[in-house]
Amino acid sequence: MSKVFVNIGLSLDGYMAPEGMTMSDPGYKGWGAKWGAMMGWLLRQQYFRENLLKMGPGGETGPVNDLVRSTAERIGANIMGKRMFDQGEVAWPEEAPFHTRVYVLTHEKREPWVRPGGTTFHFVNDGPERALELARAAAGGRDVRIAGGADVIQQYLNLGAVDELEIALAPVLFGGGRRLFENLRDPGPQFRIDRVLEGPGATHLRYVRQ
Amino acid sequence: MSKVFVNIGLSLDGYMAPEGMTMSDPGYKGWGAKWGAMMGWLLRQQYFRENLLKMGPGGETGPVNDLVRSTAERIGANIMGKRMFDQGEVAWPEEAPFHTRVYVLTHEKREPWVRPGGTTFHFVNDGPERALELARAAAGGRDVRIAGGADVIQQYLNLGAVDELEIALAPVLFGGGRRLFENLRDPGPQFRIDRVLEGPGATHLRYVRQ
Numbered sequence: 416m417s418k419v420f421v422n423i424g425l426s427l428d429g430y431m432a433p434e435g436m437t438m439s440d441p442g443y444k445g446w447g448a449k450w451g452a453m454m455g456w457l458l459r460q461q462y463f464r465e466n467l468l469k470m471g472p473g474g475e476t477g478p479v480n481d482l483v484r485s486t487a488e489r490i491g492a493n494i495m496g497k498r499m500f501d502q503g504e505v506a507w508p509e510e511a512p513f514h515t516r517v518y519v520l521t522h523e524k525r526e527p528w529v530r531p532g533g534t535t536f537h538f539v540n541d542g543p544e545r546a547l548e549l550a551r552a553a554a555g556g557r558d559v560r561i562a563g564g565a566d567v568i569q570q571y572l573n574l575g576a577v578d579e580l581e582i583a584l585a586p587v588l589f590g591g592g593r594r595l596f597e598n599l600r601d602p603g604p605q606f607r608i609d610r611v612l613e614g615p616g617a618t619h620l621r622y623v624r625q
Numbered sequence: 626m627s628k629v630f631v632n633i634g635l636s637l638d639g640y641m642a643p644e645g646m647t648m649s650d651p652g653y654k655g656w657g658a659k660w661g662a663m664m665g666w667l668l669r670q671q672y673f674r675e676n677l678l679k680m681g682p683g684g685e686t687g688p689v690n691d692l693v694r695s696t697a698e699r700i701g702a703n704i705m706g707k708r709m710f711d712q713g714e715v716a717w718p719e720e721a722p723f724h725t726r727v728y729v730l731t732h733e734k735r736e737p738w739v740r741p742g743g744t745t746f747h748f749v750n751d752g753p754e755r756a757l758e759l760a761r762a763a764a765g766g767r768d769v770r771i772a773g774g775a776d777v778i779q780q781y782l783n784l785g786a787v788d789e790l791e792i793a794l795a796p797v798l799f800g801g802g803r804r805l806f807e808n809l810r811d812p813g814p815q816f817r818i819d820r821v822l823e824g825p826g827a828t829h830l831r832y833v834r835q
Contacts, residue, residue: 427816427832428806429639445812572798584794586818586832588782590811596638601800602655606637608796611823618821618830622637622796 417551418558420579421568422486423595424454424617427584430592431565438506449592453585456616457483467512479614486581490515491554494546496567497521500536510534513562516553518546520567543570565593573600578624580606583617627761628768630789631778632696633805634664634827637794640802641775648716663795666826667693677722689824696791700725701764704756706777707731710746720744723772726763728756730777753780775803783810788834790816793827 423431426449433453435444457463461474462484474480492515495503500519503511510532511517517536520543528536539546550559561571571577582595606622613619633641636659643663645654667673671684672694684690702725705713710729713721720742721727727746730753738746749756760769771781781787792805816832823829 428809429804434811584830586816588806588809588813588816590809590813594639596798599638599798599800601644603798603800606796606798608823608825608828611821611828613818613821615818618818618828620794620828 417491417554417556418578419547419561419571419576420489420558420581421561421571421577422581422583423563423568424457424583424585425595426453426587426589426592428588428590429594429596430589431563431595432593433589434591436502436592438502446592449587449589452587453589453617456583456585456614459616462487469508469510478612479619482612482619489558490560491557492550493517493560493562494543494550494567494571495519495562496564497523499562499564499567511536516550517562518550518553520546520570543567543574543576547571547574547576565595565597568595569598572604573598575604577604579609580622580624582620582622583614584620585617627701627764627766628788629757629771629781629786630768630791631771631781631787632791632793633773633778634667634793634795635805636663636797636799636802638798638800639804639806640799641773641805642803643799644801646712646802648712659797659799662797663799663827666793666795666824669826672697679718679720688822689829692822692829699768700770701767702760703727703770703772704753704760704777704781705729705772706774707733709772709774709777721746726760727772728760728763730756730780753777753784753786757781757784757786775805775807778805779808782814783808785814787814789819790832790834792830792832793824794830795827 433446433449436446441447459475460480460483461476462480464470464474511530511534514533518539521538525538605625607625609623610621643656643659646656651657669685670690670693671686672690674680674684703723721740721744724743728749731748735748815835817835819833820831
């Protein structure tokens, strides 16, 4: 069966996004520079540049690039929250960078939104468990990625539905923003260390549920 | 000159201590089990068992054990907060596990407290910068460890005084407790990844200030 996984960048102080992050103003509270410092490692990878940024040839190759490719290739469907969708709706290129069905958790009723390149956004009004059912069915043999934001990842952690937690921990301190680990039930899910990959810009930690 | 470093265990969700941690009741909110899950890797190391727990021979050897030994041997003086001292005062054995001078940040005036085995606690009423001066002078050629708790580490991070940040990140979720990274100034100090050592029970991350 499809695995359910999270794969995100995280600041050393535990934030997925710096305070004030809003697509309409990259200078606000310096969030653009902070986010860039956290995710710079990704923006330099060949696979990401060629296939997702569509910047043409170039970029770093090696184990981190291989990891980015294998992560992208395993995703059969995505799930995201409404806030993440709203920010992306204005920021993504016309060919949105998912190339799968994307299930958006929302109270808003809306027809599916088909983008060129294989991404279709489906708006789910029946909660995270229903979105996961739909995503599993759509994923075929591949895996379901909980794309974010933090609140959506927390919901799936609290449902005990996250099989694998992949974190690219960057050596930056945001000092504020949206924390990944908050609002978790106690006791929460139990993970073990599965793999650590060292990169110069981030440490790629992979945890598997016990 | 002496380096100033932090070396702590941290839960994956960013806590140095689980909620309810109080020496008088290890069962309270299950804090004892949580703390044990976070620090179990350390309690298994030969150096820690023989030299700090005084449990006699035995325990794991290898790179993690070597790391524990080299960390212990580089410490010329410790700094800690009053809360950490208060908890330790009732919990440490008579031979307190520091074997250096320990500078305790407090408003309380108190004469130095000499313990067998080379640990002397000095109570500093003049703030963290004065405690650091005293600790540097006492450390000789060795380094100064900011032992904790979280609030004291935050104070030294905010002073820009932490040269090295060593974190043993354990794959456990506490769901609440005392966060390491809170109340940080923005912009905060900048670190780079210096070393990653994989262990089965924790990932040993070392960051150096840029």
